[in-house]
Amino acid sequence: MLSTGLAATEPGAERVDAVVVGAGHNGLVAANLLADAGWDVMVLEATDAPGGAVRSAEVTAPGYLSDLYSSFYPLGYASPVLRRLALHEHGLAWRHAPEVLAHLLPDGRAAVLNRDPHRTAASMAAFAPSDGERWLESYADWRTVSRPLLDALFTPFPPVRNGLELLARLRTAGALRLARRLVLPVRRLGAELFDGAGAPALLASCALHTDLSPEDAGSGIYGWLLAMLGQEVGWPVPVGGAQRITDALVSRLRARGGRISYGAPVDRVLVARGRAMGVRTVGGRTWQARRAVLADVPAPALYLDLVGATRLPPRLVEDLDHFRWDGSTVKVDWALDGPVPWTNPEVAGAGTVHLATDLNGLTRYAATLACGEVPEDPFLLLGQMTTADPSRSPAGTESLWAYTHLPFRRIWRTEEVAEQVTRMEAVLERHAPGFRARVRGRYVAGPADLEERNPSLVGGAVGGGTAAAYQQLFLRPVPGLGRPDTPIDRLYLASASANPGGGVHGAPGANAARAALARDRVLTGGLYARVVGAAHRAVYR
Incomplete structure (x- = not known):
């Protein structure tokens, strides 16, 4: 059997400047940035389609388009990474629901x-008269820091500039x-900023888009x-579905000479x-x-499966034992023959509903969830997609x-998922009232279904780690540099397992591409490699 090093230089091996493992949005962002620098880039995707968790399809009924994984994109819309790629030149357009969010x-x-901040303030003031002005004050605080804070979030650690x-x-x-x-913790923050129940609940439910508790x-x-x-x-959506983000990234990459090979699962980094x-x-x-x-795969998959523990510092391998996934997920799509018959009409115009x-x-x-139990009365994050984009x-x-969410487990029985879907529909x-009577079609994706269709969603965990x-x-993903560089020279982690983590914003892919470009510079690349x-x-000795 050939050693992994010899196999890489076999006469039959195809040679490119960079291989990107995985055509999720982070892998596609990385590939685009390398192609912009003139590199010959090949993306190898294990499944038969690009996009990872940024995909759409008709799965409930003919004429009804569903986002299969992620959906609303405030981080993507605000991301300086995606903005610089000018994806509108490749067909990406955005739409907004009449209301952003209703809790x-x-x-x-x-x-x-x-x-409109004043309309939001009026809603918060209905819970406590002072909370309208407090909301506007909090938004003014945000506006002071938003640009440098977002730039810091989406750049390599540490964000010095x-x-x-x-x-x-x-x-x-x-x-x-x-x-x-x-x-x-968001409970403490809400109590310090507001008097009524509405604004703190809204903040806390936003925090639960992650796997964090209000007390964390x-x-x-x-x-x-x-x-x-x-x-x-x-919280906008792409016109025509989440797939449009992926389509724009693929179109841009191909226009710059990048290539993608599908049905090409990588089983070893050489x-x-x-x-x-x-x-x-x-x-x-x-x-x-x-x-x-560059690897747009979860950190445990890169280090333990593709590289192998024997080629890594033992302390890194030990640290991976403590890597924690975020929770498992159950997602249901419905085709309704009319709008959701909300008892409270204020909810009808919201793209996203916290329920x-x-x-x-x-x-x-x-x-x-923290106790490993299934919630009997689950909290739902819900998307009214046609309300946001009539083309859906x-x-x-x-x-x-x-x-x-469910507690993280790799295996959930079909009947357990079905029971939770029944609870979701009861909520x-x-x-x-009358929701069930409007259902024309339904599509259920439990944790195993999500992982089967996207191997990076291990156990239905959608955040790449807690x-x-x-x-x-x-x-x-473990104590280290907070950067995409790995202990293997010229190998970079480009997935949501890397800082800054989950969300469709492209930062892990962009950071990995920047690191690869820095390492390859003629005058300073050697120094970069020695410092890293x-x-x-020092970290893993």
Whole structure:
């Protein structure tokens, strides 16, 4: 059997500048940036289609388009990474629902986020008169820091330049208070900012787009970030489905000479003398990478399956034992022959609906998951897609989805998933009587279904690993540099398992491409490699 190093340089190996493993959106972003630099790039995708968790299809009924995984994209719309790619030149356009988000409470009241700050403030003031002005004050705080904060979020760690800009804007006192906000639990943040029940519940439900509890350190910044992005730019959707993001990335890549091979699962990264030399696909075909290998796959898959523990520092392998996934997911799509018959009409115009519990209920839901139990009354994140984009289904109908979380497990029985779907529909029927009568078609994706169609969604975990503070920044995916560089020279982690984590914004892919380009520079690439190598030796010795 050939060694992995010799296989990379076999005479039959096809040679390219860079191999990108995985055609998820991060892999496609990385491939585009390398192609922009003039590199010959080959993307190898295990499945028969690009996009990873950014895909659409008609799965419920003819004429009803569903986003199969991710859907609303505040981070993608605001991302400087995607903005610089000018995807509108390749057909990507955006639409907004009349209302950004509605959080429906158990008593039937709704806290509604609109792109007009004053309309949002009026909704929050209905819960407590002071909360309208408090919302506007919080939004003003956000506007002060939004650009440098987002730039810092989407650039390699540590974000020195953007951090200095934040410090210049806020000065020491303001920076210290922002630092405190970054670690606050969302329950505490909501209590400090608002008096009524509406705004804190809305912030907390935004935080639960991750796997964090309202009591977890750092959940406050997630809730505040998503809510304030909704206020600033909305939560838009691509016209014609999430697939349009992927289509634009593929079109752009091909226009620059990049290539994609489908049905080409990689089973080994080829390493010689501590350097990534290429990859081997199932069946034995090899690809030599003259400059870099970038992997848009989960960190455990890259390190343990594609590289192998024997080629890694033992301490890194030990740290991977403590890598934690986010929760498993159950997602249901419905084709409705009319709009959702909400009891509260304020919810009807919202693209996204958080259904239907208060702050204490969110804590109980998260605690149930933390105990490894299935919530009997699940919290739902729901998308009214035709409300946001009329092209998603025939006029007068609705293409609807909802998902909820389960405790992380690799195996869920079909009947367990079916029971949770029944609970999900009961929640909807309670707040929209007559919902079931409007269902023309239904499509259920449990954790196993999600992983089967997208191997990166291990156990139905959609975030590439927990968003908990102990697995973020320089602790993501394990304690280290917080960068895409790996202990294998010219091998880069380009997935949501890398900093800054999950969400459709392209930052992990962009960061990996930037690192590969820095390593390859003629004058400074060698120094870059020595510095990164020394840092890795210090971390993993």
